[in-house]
Amino acid sequence: MLPEDDPRSFAHQAKVHCAYCDDAYKQMDSTMDFQVHENALFFPFHRAYLYFFERILCHLLEKPDFAIPFWNWDAPPGMCMPKIYTKPSSSLYDENRDKCHQPPKLLNLNYGGKEVKDPEIVDFNLRWMNDQMSVETAKEFLGKVIKRGNGPENGSGSIETSPHNNIHIWVGDPEATIHGEDMGHFYSAGRDPLFYAHHANVDPSSNNGEDSVSKFDRREVLFGLGGLYGVVTATGSVLAAPLTPDVFNCDMAQTPGGIKNCCPPRIGKIIHFVPPKIQQPYVRRPAAHLMNQTQIEELERGIQKLKQLDEDDPHSFSHQAKIHCAYCDYAYNQLGSITETRFEVHSNALFFPFHRAYLYFFERILRHYIGNPDFAIPFWNWDSPPGMHMPEFYNRPSSSLYDNLRDPRHDPHKLIDLNYNGKTEDHSFDVVDCNLRWMNDRMKVQSPRSFLGRVLKAGETPKPSDMGTIEQSPHNNIHDWVGTKTPHFEDMGSFYSAALDPLFYAHHTNIDRLWNIWKTLDGNPKDHTDPDWLNSSFVFYDENKNAVRIEVSDCLDTEKLGYVYQEVPLPWLLLNKIPSPNPWIRTEEPEPPIINFPQTLNSDITTMVDRPEEAGSGEEVDVVLVLEDVEYDPTTRVHFDVLVNVVDEAQDRCAAFLEFVGSFKNIPHGLHHHDKTSLRFVITEVIQGLGLERDKNLAVKIEPMVGGEGVTLGGIKIQLEPVFVPLSSSFT
Numbered sequence: 001m002l003p004e005d006d007p008r009s010f011a012h013q014a015k016v017h018c019a020y021c022d023d024a025y026k027q028m029d030s031t032m033d034f035q036v037h038e039n040a041l042f043f044p045f046h047r048a049y050l051y052f053f054e055r056i057l058c059h060l061l062e063k064p065d066f067a068i069p070f071w072n073w074d075a076p077p078g079m080c081m082p083k084i085y086t087k088p089s090s091s092l093y094d095e096n097r098d099k100c101h102q103p104p105k106l107l108n109l110n111y112g113g114k115e116v117k118d119p120e121i122v123d124f125n126l127r128w129m130n131d132q133m134s135v136e137t138a139k140e141f142l143g144k145v146i147k148r149g150n151g152p153e154n155g156s157g158s159i160e161t162s163p164h165n166n167i168h169i170w171v172g173d174p175e176a177t178i179h180g181e182d183m184g185h186f187y188s189a190g191r192d193p194l195f196y197a198h199h200a201n202v203d204p205s206s207n208n209g210e211d212s213v214s215k216f217d218r219r220e221v222l223f224g225l226g227g228l229y230g231v232v233t234a235t236g237s238v239l240a241a242p243l244t245p246d247v248f249n250c251d252m253a254q255t256p257g258g259i260k261n262c263c264p265p266r267i268g269k270i271i272h273f274v275p276p277k278i279q280q281p282y283v284r285r286p287a288a289h290l291m292n293q294t295q296i297e298e299l300e301r302g303i304q305k306l307k308q309l310d311e312d313d314p315h316s317f318s319h320q321a322k323i324h325c326a327y328c329d330y331a332y333n334q335l336g337s338i339t340e341t342r343f344e345v346h347s348n349a350l351f352f353p354f355h356r357a358y359l360y361f362f363e364r365i366l367r368h369y370i371g372n373p374d375f376a377i378p379f380w381n382w383d384s385p386p387g388m389h390m391p392e393f394y395n396r397p398s399s400s401l402y403d404n405l406r407d408p409r410h411d412p413h414k415l416i417d418l419n420y421n422g423k424t425e426d427h428s429f430d431v432v433d434c435n436l437r438w439m440n441d442r443m444k445v446q447s448p449r450s451f452l453g454r455v456l457k458a459g460e461t462p463k464p465s466d467m468g469t470i471e472q473s474p475h476n477n478i479h480d481w482v483g484t485k486t487p488h489f490e491d492m493g494s495f496y497s498a499a500l501d502p503l504f505y506a507h508h509t510n511i512d513r514l515w516n517i518w519k520t521l522d523g524n525p526k527d528h529t530d531p532d533w534l535n536s537s538f539v540f541y542d543e544n545k546n547a548v549r550i551e552v553s554d555c556l557d558t559e560k561l562g563y564v565y566q567e568v569p570l571p572w573l574l575l576n577k578i579p580s581p582n583p584w585i586r587t588e589e590p591e592p593p594i595i596n597f598p599q600t601l602n603s604d605i606t607t608m609v610d611r612p613e614e615a616g617s618g619e620e621v622d623v624v625l626v627l628e629d630v631e632y633d634p635t636t637r638v639h640f641d642v643l644v645n646v647v648d649e650a651q652d653r654c655a656a657f658l659e660f661v662g663s664f665k666n667i668p669h670g671l672h673h674h675d676k677t678s679l680r681f682v683i684t685e686v687i688q689g690l691g692l693e694r695d696k697n698l699a700v701k702i703e704p705m706v707g708g709e710g711v712t713l714g715g716i717k718i719q720l721e722p723v724f725v726p727l728s729s730s731f732t
Helices: 010-021 042-061 118-133 138-142 158-171 194-208 293-308 317-328 351-370 431-443 448-452 469-482 503-518 684-689
Strands: 253-255 258-260 270-272 283-285 537-541 547-551 563-565 605-610 621-632 638-644 660-666 675-682 697-706 715-722
Touching (some): 010 042, 293 317, 469 503, 469 660, 621 660
Antiparallel strands (some): 253 258, 537 547, 621 675, 638 660, 638 697
16 A cells, blocks of 8 residues: 555546546636636646556566556446446445446436436447437537636536536446535546546547548557447448347348247357367268268267257257358347448358358357267258259258258259259250359459459448349258248248258258368459458357357358368369350341330340440450349349340340359348349350450340249449459359
């Protein structure tokens, strides 16, 4: 204990605040009081105050790396008084605090003596923080600069006014003291150890108030990493751009089958993911068609045990299926979004890492119940001829792997069509060859944007054109191929119910494997490097029923997660797309007419579309076919194909023909409404492969296969775009 007259003593440190904030000093060469509140000295004074206070603590503790904590009251996990400050036996305790505001009482950041119901406070606090942090000038944020000889004259900045002042009042005890001491009055505030944590959180906000709050370094405001909590404004601007689901506020999922409760059991404390301790050899995930009987029986036993658990158990098969429903059918908002922007893992670059993390925890839960630490879930090797059938052991009615909500036409004897259109069952072409060439087309793209999908920022919602190649096809097509002809195509044919089918996990395990393979192909760059993608996160229950937050950056290397894949041949690797055997030759057949838009896709649409002339600047450009203002209902099943240099009646066409530039497939999800989007198809290689470089216009054909009557097409155009990265002629 230091004597009170020691300048380092806690009593003296508290008096520092009293002296500077309660007019103990005069301005130099002036009779005017010196005051650090209600003006632009507020932030720098308290920063300097905390700096020296921290150094004194480092000296007394003999720990040069010690740092004072910040009370993270601008984020939901920190919106209670920190418990370490509330233990009466602790030096951090202060009896002069409002007894009604002890944990778990939620803090009101604009508290004025009136209580607000807890369920409303978090949303209010986030909106209020956004309002206070969204001011545009230094004066509005930092406060008014006063000149010598002048007083503050109510020159506070936004944060000093609120929540700074309000938190002082909220903590102080209005009943036990006359003036709300300790925190409730500036002369005594420094007596409460919580004061220093409060101002440590206020401090980093001034890093961003130089000329404009729009200058935020977003890395400083990531959830859980900085003193400010990233929120999304009503205009879509962001303070932190990674995407994180608000798992503490789960809503009913909006599904084609109606409103569903897909929420997890109430989540309490969330721990951060720690990579497993790896013992080589790595666990090896097997190809389903190569599994031995022991492996099959273990898988069946594990799934059966999960199905026998109480539905409310986070390990139950029912709950594991609800995870996909919640993340894929709008049960969560993006954390911090005041515009209630939904969190969605499909149709963007979260698709691959989310499903990898999902499978990782699902696999560890199965190991826990099977009792085999080396157990691995299989992959359905549908990209290779031996695996182009539904694995037989998933189709035994007595097995836990069986699901009666599957299309009976597609049993293990039926060859899968990787670009299944929802209509055609028997083909005139070689399905295996077509599948392999289509896989080559999907896998040969070289940019992360083309393969993984577009990186979304906080506040953004995905569009179909944001998908990567594999997600668009064959991922969506296989979901459709497996699902039944029920009104909403359950189980696999609708995202909310897809994970109720055990085959879902083998399907996505193969997609996870393809991500690994893509990163090894010659000339391919690696994953996205955007920090906003890398710092995006998800929450899952682990095998010990802990809620775990895992970031995208944790999901990039399967070896660090403890597993690899059984090596099998890649027969699609060298098989490129080829021209159709009966190409259209315009000198021998009349051109189709130019039609007016918008058009409903009740039937085929064929029209001539002009190509823009290349400027001749020498800049390399891509030729891009754009379908404008495609309007559809996302709760419905939709599939249409897009072709060039084709004018004949609809035929049975292989997706691996050059004329086939891509397709649009919607797997039912969400509630009934109408989405409008535009679709891009890079057709540079198509034009070159078909010898159409000199043609001034192209015949474009849209062939609706399923659900076309509910689709409106606003227009078709061809445009030139600079080549930034090599792209394939596929859906991008």
